[in-house]
Structure formats: C-alpha cells, structure tokens
Amino acid sequence: MTKKARLIYNPVSGHEQMPKNVADILDVLERVGYEASAFRTTPAKKSAQKEATRAATEGFDLIVAAGGDGTINEVVNGIAFLEERPKMAIIPAGTTNDYARALNIPRDNIGEAAEVILNNKTRKMDIGQANFAGEEQYFINIAACGSLTELTYGVPSEIKSALGYTAYLIKGAEMLPHLTENELRLTYDAGVYEGKLSMLLLGMTNSIGGFEQIMPDAQLSDGLFQLIIVKPADPVKLLRLIALALNGKHVDDPDIIYTKTRSLKIELVGKSIGQKLPVNLDGEIGDYCPVTFKNLQKRIEFYVGE
Known part of the structure; x- marks a missing residue:
C-alpha cells in the first residue's frame, strides 16, 4: 500500500522562500516512496494545526512541517493529542529554528533539510503538554x-x-x-x-x-x-x-x-x-x-x- 505524505508549509517564512521550493520537496518525498501533496497555510488562526489534524485522521503516514518554530509547533499541536500519529519531518525556514538545531537539521538550506528524509533516520521525541484548567496545549x-x-x-x-x-x-x-x-x-x-x-x-x-x-x-x-x-x-x-x-x-x-x-x-x-x-x-x-x-x-x- 502506498504511503502518503503531506507537506504543510508557511509561504511567508524564510523571506518567502518556501513556495519556490515546494516542487523539490515533493520530489524528495516521492523518491523515498511517498505519495506526496502540499498544503499552503493561510493567515487564518491555527491553519497549520487544523490541516495537520485533518491529514493525520485521514491516514497520512508523514507530515512535513516547513516554516519557523511557530509553524512546527502548530503541526505538533495538530497531532500530539491523537492516539495514532504520523511521523514528522521539519524543514526550517524561520529565524531561530531552535528545534531544527536540536535535531541536526540543516538550517540555512531548504533543499538539504528536505534531503534529511532520504537518510531514513528517525527518532521518537518527547513532547511537552501544558494543561490550563482542562485545555491542553x-x-x-x-x-x-x-x-x-x-x-x-x-x-x-x-x-x-x-x-x-x-x-x-x-x-x-x-x-x-x-x-x-x-x-x-x-x-x-x-x-x-x-x-x-x-x-x-x-x-x-x-x-x-x-x-x-x-x-x-x-x-x-x-x-x-x-x-x-x-x-x-x-x-x-x-x-x-x-x-x-x-x-x-x-x-x-x-x-x-x-x-x-x-x-x-x-x-x-x-x-x-x-x-x-x-x-x-x-x-x-x-x-x-x-x-x-x-x-x-x-x-x-x-x-x-x-
């Protein structure tokens, strides 16, 4: 059965560099056997988060979050609460990119960051949960x-x-x-x-x-x-x-x-x-x-x- 991957990207991250790299990222995903598609986030609140939840519940095997730390956080919030969660990959395109630094993802080249997926090396990571009077983030x-x-x-x-x-x-x-x-x-x-x-x-x-x-x-x-x-x-x-x-x-x-x-x-x-x-x-x-x-x-x- 073909694996499915969804790229969720912020078009304004990284001095608006993401849109011109979408095709290359999808090509990398297809080279490792994923049926790949993309979602461009909008200014609407929790745009990336809602799309991540939708993709996860529809059975996508991988979600690639492309943007700054805020975009990555939204995607995590979209899947962390689910019992069945897809894998994640990140392509940093923000200013600080703290999480990419921690995962040894290249932070100054979108193409090289995408090609990390080709190495097929993964790690299960801890996620922090904050509970505000019953509301979890x-x-x-x-x-x-x-x-x-x-x-x-x-x-x-x-x-x-x-x-x-x-x-x-x-x-x-x-x-x-x-x-x-x-x-x-x-x-x-x-x-x-x-x-x-x-x-x-x-x-x-x-x-x-x-x-x-x-x-x-x-x-x-x-x-x-x-x-x-x-x-x-x-x-x-x-x-x-x-x-x-x-x-x-x-x-x-x-x-x-x-x-x-x-x-x-x-x-x-x-x-x-x-x-x-x-x-x-x-x-x-x-x-x-x-x-x-x-x-x-x-x-x-x-x-x-x-």
Whole structure:
C-alpha cells in the first residue's frame, strides 16, 4: 500500500522562500516512496494545526512541517493529542529554528533539510503538554513564565546575529527597570519551591534562542524536562546570571535552581494571587497560570539529521 505524505508549509517564512521550493520537496518525498501533496497555510488562526489534524485522521503516514518554530509547533499541536500519529519531518525556514538545531537539521538550506528524509533516520521525541484548567496545549522546545521571560524571545534575530550573547545582556539591561517578582508555588519531582522568582524555564532541548549552553544536560527522549528557576529580581545579580547562563556556567549558582522533572505544577500564591501571569510556549503566549505540565515521552517520531 502506498504511503502518503503531506507537506504543510508557511509561504511567508524564510523571506518567502518556501513556495519556490515546494516542487523539490515533493520530489524528495516521492523518491523515498511517498505519495506526496502540499498544503499552503493561510493567515487564518491555527491553519497549520487544523490541516495537520485533518491529514493525520485521514491516514497520512508523514507530515512535513516547513516554516519557523511557530509553524512546527502548530503541526505538533495538530497531532500530539491523537492516539495514532504520523511521523514528522521539519524543514526550517524561520529565524531561530531552535528545534531544527536540536535535531541536526540543516538550517540555512531548504533543499538539504528536505534531503534529511532520504537518510531514513528517525527518532521518537518527547513532547511537552501544558494543561490550563482542562485545555491542553503542546510544545516542543520551551515553556517559560515570569517577568524576565521576554528576554528569551525579545531580541531581534538580526541583532543576535551581529552581537551574539552581548545582545542578551543589552536586552536584559533594558528590561531591568521594569522587572517584577512573582510569588509562585512550583511542585516538581524533586520537591516544592514556594517564593519569589523572576523567571522559570521548562526545556525540552538544549537550544533556546539559538544558544546551546542554557540547558546543557537536555536529552531529547528521556521523558524529563529541564527546569530552571531564576530567583532574584535584583538588577546586578540578574545581569551576572544572564552572562553566566549564556556561557553555560549558571547551573550551580545559588540564585538558580536547575533540575530535571517529569512534571511541573505552577500556582500563584501570596501577592500574585489574582494576577494574570502569561505562560509562553515555544515563543507564543499559550494561556495564563495556573498550569500543569507533563512530559509525553517519545510521543512523536521525527526524521533527524546525522
């Protein structure tokens, strides 16, 4: 029986390079035995997500997500909740491409990224699940909350390219006068932290904003999140921590909690009760605290690079 593959691509990703590469991607899929077709996403909300669900429920064997991290996240959300899930491949065409970096997918050549499928090397990957009062959302790279969270995604890609980690120090200094501390209760495998914090990160991979040292012990299919809790909002301490984190030297700092966990529950306590504290999933606002996270081990099988 012929296998079917569906390419879901964002036409405006990668400086609108995707449309001119569609035929070549479909050709690669057909060379490995798939009956291939394509879907061009629209500006409609959850366009990629809805198409991924439709393709999966109609029996497609492979879904190829082509675009930035946001497009890939949508496709994952379209299939992660299903009992029977197709394989996935990704073709990065965004700015950061954190997940492609983690899977060793070429990030600067769409054709080479597509040809990873020819190697027929796959790996079952962990997927993060966030439960907001019964509404489930999924993420593949990172969940974050706290007043310093904007630092993770708030630095324009062109500035990162030019200045590297110095760009984050500059952005951090810009944000410091506006920082607030949130009072939270965090329940995770190793215990409970209750108190003030400026940021927490719950990571699936070691690549955050293009940097690979922030979560140095990350594994891709061990069923464990990497949890980083940043306690202080003191400007001097925070700038020091930012500098340490971007070089991977923060994990033993007394102002940091760094641990692994299969689950995490976040609750507002003290003066934070009643506040709207957003939770960022793969770079976009998912919903607001409280929230419970669970690691879905080896949930989706991805094509990976060598």
